[in-house]
Amino acid sequence: xxxxxxxxxxxxxxxxxxxxxxxxxxxxxxxxxxxxxxxxxxxxxxxxxxxxxxxxxxxxxxxxxxxxxxxxxxxxxxxxxxxxxxxxxxxxxxxxxxxxxxxxxxxxxxxxxxxxxxxxxxxxxxxxxxxxxxxxxxxxxxxxxxxxxxxxxxxxxxxxxxxxx
Amino acid sequence: xxxxxxxxxxxxxxxxxxxxxxxxxxxxxxxxxxxxxxxxxxxxxxxxxxxxxxxxxxxxxxxxxxxxxxxxxxxxxxxxxxxxxxxxxxxxxxxxxxxxxxxxxxxxx
Numbered sequence: 001x002x003x004x005x006x007x008x009x010x011x012x013x014x015x016x017x018x019x020x021x022x023x024x025x026x027x028x029x030x031x032x033x034x035x036x037x038x039x040x041x042x043x044x045x046x047x048x049x050x051x052x053x054x055x056x057x058x059x060x061x062x063x064x065x066x067x068x069x070x071x072x073x074x075x076x077x078x079x080x081x082x083x084x085x086x087x088x089x090x091x092x093x094x095x096x097x098x099x100x101x102x103x104x105x106x107x108x109x110x111x112x113x114x115x116x117x118x119x120x121x122x123x124x125x126x127x128x129x130x131x132x133x134x135x136x137x138x139x140x141x142x143x144x145x146x147x148x149x150x151x152x153x154x155x156x157x158x159x160x161x162x163x164x165x
Numbered sequence: 166x167x168x169x170x171x172x173x174x175x176x177x178x179x180x181x182x183x184x185x186x187x188x189x190x191x192x193x194x195x196x197x198x199x200x201x202x203x204x205x206x207x208x209x210x211x212x213x214x215x216x217x218x219x220x221x222x223x224x225x226x227x228x229x230x231x232x233x234x235x236x237x238x239x240x241x242x243x244x245x246x247x248x249x250x251x252x253x254x255x256x257x258x259x260x261x262x263x264x265x266x267x268x269x270x271x272x273x274x
Binding site: 009033 | 192195198208242259264
């Protein structure tokens with residue numbers, strides 16, 4: 001038998017048990033991190049998605065609708081700026097509530113991209129529809145769709161997280 | 166001649182391998198940082214046990230802590246350092262190499 005000065009290693013069985021332990025801890029932690037954001041974040045997002053098409057219509061309307069075009073533009077930009085502050089605030093509240101901060105690789109970039117691109121497409125479609133029809137009522141479908149999508153997403157997220165927990 | 170598997174086993178880390186410390190590292194690897202009480206809850210250990218294990222990892226430079234005040238109470242947030250994360254991932258690779266049945270150095274010809 002050779003003399004070794006190396007550190008004694010676990011047997012394959014012990015190593016397998018250690019890896020199973022690691023997997024269990026990481027599965028539980030990952031499950032905890034799928035908890036949804038605060039409900040008010042989803043409510044704000046639903047509100048923005050519901051109102052944004054109408055502010056766009058107001059910004060494009062000729063003649064002016066209720067308020068001057070520039071006023072609607074300011075409202076739209078102001079609303080998006082406020083929403084831009086709501087998202088990181090919700091993330092901080094979530095982090096403090098859960099006691100965990102996800103690693104950047106854990107954030108669903110596909111989900112964020114889907115939401116951002118979806119919002120842009122929704123807005124573009126609403127704007128085109130308004131320019132073609134000159135009727136503010138065409139903003140109702142994208143408004144209801146956007147808000148409904150966000151509420152549905154929150155309900156689904158809560159359901160999936162509840163099942164995993 | 167060293168094989169990749171032998172090199173993987175060389176990354177076996179006795180500091181990390183102790184059961185509680187391995188689980189601490191596994192938990193911290195899933196997040197950028199985790200609050201002390203959450204680590205304690207997830208691992209189901211007492212605060213004193215967790216403190217001792219975290220102190221060992223901090224002495225090794227694998228874990229760092231950040232203190233913050235929330236709701237008038239001091240909270241401690243733990244995170245793996247870059248060195249700690251590399252050491253943990255190397256250790257997990259070493260465990261996998263052992264499980265895959267790679268021979269120990271004394272069985273090599």
